[in-house]
Amino acid sequence: MIRKHHRNNLSAMKSETNKKRILVVTSRLPFVYGGNSILAQSISANLTRMGYWSDIWFTPQNRFGRQAAAYFANRLTDLGLTGTDEQIDGIISLRFPSFAVKHPYHVCWINHCMREYYDLWDHHRTKLTSPFAVSKEHIRKWMIHKIDKYLLAHNVxxxxxxxxxxxxxxKDSVGIQCEVLYPPPRSDFSYEHGKYDDYILSVSRLNKRKRHDLFIKSFALLKKxxxxGIIxxxxxxxxxxxxxxxxxxxxxxxxxxGAVSVEKLNxxxxxxxxxxxxxxDEDYGNVTLEAFxxxxxxxxxxxxxxxxEFIHHGENGFIVDPEPQQIADIFIKLFENKSQTRDMGTFAYEMSLEHTWENTIPRLVPSG
Structure with a gap:
């Protein structure tokens, strides 16, 4: 019995020693906490659950107009060893400028580049007040596209x-092709299925592009x-x-x-x-699969x-024009036909099960 117990202890120690160390690397601005940070936490938590050592490293992301320094700082960051001189076996970066970090095994699971110089360029340009500012921003856009293309082609x-x-x-902006890998729902919810109460939930950062105002204006047509509605x-x-x-x-x-706890949001x-x-024009949108x-x-x-990319109109949700009346009509339809709403929810849930961390994590880490 003593020898068997000793062998088990040695086996456990060897298993701990052989665990790979995977670092999740991303950037964020101070006091801004959103889907990117939540995803980083979910990746790290599931790496740990599945037998890896894992940590999160937030790299510098400067204020607008100072991104060159941020890219340079990321490029100089040494993530080859832990603080105790143990090898980091792989890194998973999520967004600009963190994908500038160097590592022999670097997987970039990209959310977005700096959107003002990509899909939000037209909107960004309208805010420029002088020909000089327009010319300067055109140069910045060109430089960032060149840097991003090089890093995403040669640094990962x-x-x-x-x-x-x-x-x-x-592909459209810099000619880079990549495979799509959807993030599964975050891992800090219980995902218990409760009742279908008499409220519609709108959840995300209170940002103009999230269109919470459209949600409110729709309820202005439903006073009777x-x-x-809950935001x-x-x-x-x-x-x-x-x-x-x-x-x-x-x-x-x-x-x-306003901001709520994980327990309250659950x-x-x-x-x-x-x-x-x-x-x-959301990049991905964690909310969809969370709701599903x-x-x-x-x-x-x-x-x-x-x-x-997930919603099938009339089956697990609705895709309607962003007009208050059309949205209000859908709210009423869901409210007055709760049996159909439950059926749609069941289909949504079944679809969400296609996206699991057990299938995703192995694609992000070194094999063997």
């Missing part, structure tokens, strides 16, 4: 896009209906959205909760009738980008 071992929308942007998230549009709710007289129908998802997620895993249909728009 593997390149995956988190959605078809992201893959299309890369029992259905309610969960924080961001620069909080004050504007609060004022809009008051202007429309919706204080008793639409709640603006409960909101679990008991919602459905989820509204209709951003403008909770068994909730999703309402989106034809120009919403990433969510459209």
């Amino acid at each position: 071992t593997k390149l995956f896009a988190q959605s078809k929308n992201i893959a299309y942007r890369l 209906c029992q259905i309610k 969960a998230g924080d961001g620069e549009e909080y004050t504007y959205l609060k004022q809009l709710i008051e202007e429309k007289g919706l204080e008793n129908q639409v709640q603006l909760l 409960s909101l998802y679990s008991n919602a009738l459905a989820v509204f997620f209709a951003p403008v 895993r909770f068994g909730k249909p999703v309402i989106s728009a034809p120009d919403s980008g990433g969510p459209l």
